[in-house]
Amino acid sequence: MNDASSRSTYDASNYRTPDGAPSDIVIFTIVSKSKEQGKKALPARELQVLLIQRKSWPFEGCWALPGGFCHEDESMESCARRELLEETGVQDVHMEYFNVYSKPGRDPRGWMISHAFVALVEEQQLLGRKAADDAADVRLFPVEAALSMELAFDHSVILRDALGKVRENMLTTTIAKQFLPQEFAISELYQVIQTVVPDFQEQNFIRKITSTKSRKGIIEEVYDERGERKHSNRYSQRAAQLYAFTDYAPRLSIYS
């Protein structure tokens, strides 16, 4: 039966339909692990992912990605945002759709076609929620740990794909801003990139990102009310110039 004939005789009741269209959300955050309070130093940072522990069949007791079923009156994106809000209390965050997971048999409950999103959330936003909700079944895990766990459904695969996507986007887009305050020091930016993409290394990072003509425009120096360049010594003795992302998004090309 080809498409034309199937459509010409279309009647929904003729067909087996999916049993649900869930969204699964991979929520990444970067947590700062400041070693000693007295010391003024860049805190060590770690990429973590939020997982929930399932309370019921299937995969009872297993850790899984948060998510939930799409309603008839919402789009997948709305669904994901709703679930994100319900499960973490977080809204207005960077979220993007990245893949569909539809392998037959991936969900014992039936024919479920799952839609995976990546959300990038500041640590702060999650901490508030986690304090309020003392259920032990939602927790942040270091990504490496989560990757080696056996998650429910095909969530290990989804997590791996999501991590790949975020690593790619970290280098090709300006999503680093999702993990940074509005105004930040170059060293913070560098550290965020390295936290997500461990093998990222640029020896002359400052120069490239500031004094380069081609790159110029991704970030810009921040000035205070008096027109002076704004500095901060949050993380260092010598105060560092603060920068902010601009709206400029360079267009990359392998053909340059």
Place this chain on the structure above:
Amino acid sequence: MNDASSRSTYDASNYRTPDGAPSDIVIFTIVSKSKEQGKKALPARELQVLLIQRKSWPFEGCWALPGGFCHEDESMESCARRELLEETGVQDVHMEYFNVYSKPGRDPRGWMISHAFVALVEEQQLLGRKAADDAADVRLFPVEAALSMELAFDHSVILRDALGKVRENMLTTTIAKQFLPQEFAISELYQVIQTVVPDFQEQNFIRKITSTKSRKGIIEEVYDERGERKHSNRYSQRAAQLYAFTDYAPRLSIYS
């Protein structure tokens, strides 16, 4: 109701489920429009998209993207490949998933969550099929023309998104190879890129892509059996060096 409680009481029959999970496939091809047969010149090329004309409700008579409903025993990707084969006779082509379309009301038949793929097909592969199938309801349209048509459902949006995706990928990945023979001249590659991304312009294209160290490895010269560099004068008086894509895929970064 939050996710945990909904799962703890899970029963498929409690929920309204989607009425279908179709795939829609945006099939791009580049057609060569050789002006005069006598002349040895690069043929003009044009990016075209394959559309079908619907025979039945809804959107009867409207042009639409090919596609069809997913079966319970296949993944979305399999579904798209099956539909592509059924509707165009084409298989083993480059195809990638790029987005989900789930806005409520997008399909008058019900709650349909559609999954959009882009396929890149060589002109040849489509021509054979189109000759065999003389139904007047499948045709190639120049992209610009298709963009200004009123397509069925939200297919105009899908087409626009697909074009954006292909343009991005044309510059950031080596998908150009999907439109080229195994061995090709630099001018062909350049022309393919320009066909898909009209404002792409590199004055010293040859040098950049060949003699550059950083770029070195995307393509390589082709040698014949005797170890001589292979040339072709298909498109020019002076024979041009032939190249082939390698497996190398450079990693792009805005932080370089």
Place this chain on the structure above:
DNA sequence: GCAATAGTGTCTCTGAGACACTATGAG
């Protein structure tokens, strides 16, 4: 002064960009 991070000087080599030039070969 020391420690710790911010930021610069300087040198070399490669590549981008521009543009004129030479090379090849069919008609």
Place this chain on the structure above:
DNA sequence: CTCATAGTGTCTCAGAGACACTATTGC
């Protein structure tokens, strides 16, 4: 010879990469 396309010479300037050096400031 002419023409169209392939490909090179050459010059300038910007940027990468490396590494040592100076700057700032809390303690």
